Amino acid sequence: MIIAVSGKGGVGKSTISSLIIKQLVESKKFPVLAVDADPNSNLGYYLGIDCPAGIAVSDLREDEFKKNPAGISKVDWLNIKMQECIFETAKDFDLLVMGRPEGPGCYCAVNNLLRDFLKKISRQYPFVVIDNEAGMEHLSRRTNNEIDVLFIVVEPTNISFLAAENIKKTAQQLPIKIKKKYIVVNKYQNEKVKNIEGLDMIGYIRYNKNVSDNFDPVRDTVSRCDISNRVDADNSEIKNDIQKILLKSGIL
Numbered sequence: 001m002i003i004a005v006s007g008k009g010g011v012g013k014s015t016i017s018s019l020i021i022k023q024l025v026e027s028k029k030f031p032v033l034a035v036d037a038d039p040n041s042n043l044g045y046y047l048g049i050d051c052p053a054g055i056a057v058s059d060l061r062e063d064e065f066k067k068n069p070a071g072i073s074k075v076d077w078l079n080i081k082m083q084e085c086i087f088e089t090a091k092d093f094d095l096l097v098m099g100r101p102e103g104p105g106c107y108c109a110v111n112n113l114l115r116d117f118l119k120k121i122s123r124q125y126p127f128v129v130i131d132n133e134a135g136m137e138h139l140s141r142r143t144n145n146e147i148d149v150l151f152i153v154v155e156p157t158n159i160s161f162l163a164a165e166n167i168k169k170t171a172q173q174l175p176i177k178i179k180k181k182y183i184v185v186n187k188y189q190n191e192k193v194k195n196i197e198g199l200d201m202i203g204y205i206r207y208n209k210n211v212s213d214n215f216d217p218v219r220d221t222v223s224r225c226d227i228s229n230r231v232d233a234d235n236s237e238i239k240n241d242i243q244k245i246l247l248k249s250g251i252l
């Protein structure tokens with residue numbers, strides 16, 4: 001099952017993606033592949049992983065693909081190189097960081113192979129959670145998988161609802177099939193929120209000051225925090241909110 005999370009920058013996509021991943025693992029729905037598809041990669045940070053530098057897919061240079069050793073085909077070589085980008089954790093989820101779409105080592109020519117790789121790798125994981133950038137466009141360049149559930153995250157601000165409207169439109173134009181799309185209201189504090197036509201509001205995730213990203217030298221390191229520790233430490237309602245949403249959307 002492929003779950004994608006999108007929404008305007010800062011609404012809480014990475015926070016929610018990491019909480020979904022932790023909840024899936026806790027509910028024994030693993031292994032999970034966490035895909036960080038935001039060029040400002042920080043899903044690993046929220047998941048409490050010290051991610052080694054240079055492990056992003058976009059760090060692979062096109063010329064590296066061309067240097068396939070004798071006896072190994074280009075496609076197999078690409079698969080080996082991409083497989084090396086999967087950061088395996090001991091926590092029932094692995095992480096794949098996409099990095100910047102067109103970096104200095106632009107690999108436009110291998111995009112098709114990349115899509116095939118993603119399709120294949122997704123089959124090895126019963127659950128794939130993709131933390132997207134605000135727009136959805138580059139996702140379609142990198143995957144032709146069907147997305148089972150797309151969560152469009154908003155916070156109770158007008159501007160994030162406008163962004164959600166745009167995501168809805170972009171999603172309709174993408175060549176990817178998206179089976180279910182839902183609005184999730186994050187940082188909720190009992191505000192009145194409006195509806196977006198054609199999209200079900202699946203639930204609310206309450207605002208919680210322990211979730212917000214204030215650095216705590218006792219709890220965090222500079223390079224990582226584990227969001228679920230914050231939530232657990234506070235015995236937060238947020239866990240319940242996430243659980244309810246996953247149950248309601250048929251994921252759990």
Ligand SMILES: Nc1ncnc2c1ncn2[C@@H]1O[C@H](COP(=O)(O)OP(=O)(O)O)[C@@H](O)[C@H]1O
Pocket residue numbers: 007008009010011012013014015016186187188205206207208209211212213214238
């Ligand atoms: N439910 C919540 N309550 C309080 N703060 C939150 C909540 N969800 C996210 N945040 C905070 O909002 C900020 C942006 O979250 P983040 O997940 O990085 O957003 P995005 O990935 O959409 O850019 C972070 O400081 C995060 O800690």
Ligand SMILES: [Mg+2]
Pocket residue numbers: 013014015038042131
């Ligand atoms: Mg993010």
